[in-house]
Amino acid sequence: MSKFLGKEYEVLAAPLSSEQIAERISNDGFIEGVVDVSLHDIIDGDLDDFIDELSEKLIGSLDLTQVDYKIVGIKSSTALLIHVGGYVYSNADD
Secondary structure, three states: OEEEOOEEEOEOOOOOOHHHHHHHOOOOOEEEEEEEEEHHHHHHOOHHHHHHHHHHHHHOOOOEEEEEEEEEEEEEOOEEEEEEEEEEOOOOOO
């Protein structure tokens, strides 16, 4: 757990596994969590790269759509804690 501005957050140490995704995902496919992201990863790329990085860190793939994020903490002088939410894209119907 990490605490920022009086609120505690569970920071993912690794992307969620398939089992964890199944436990956390809402009926409409929404999932969320807190990940740490280095400032280098934020500054070095463009917005699409950043969104891809958030998706990879949360669910281990690029299958997160309608991604929303906000900074919820500071991990170190070179990393931020970011709350990420979005819908898990499934092409099962294709």
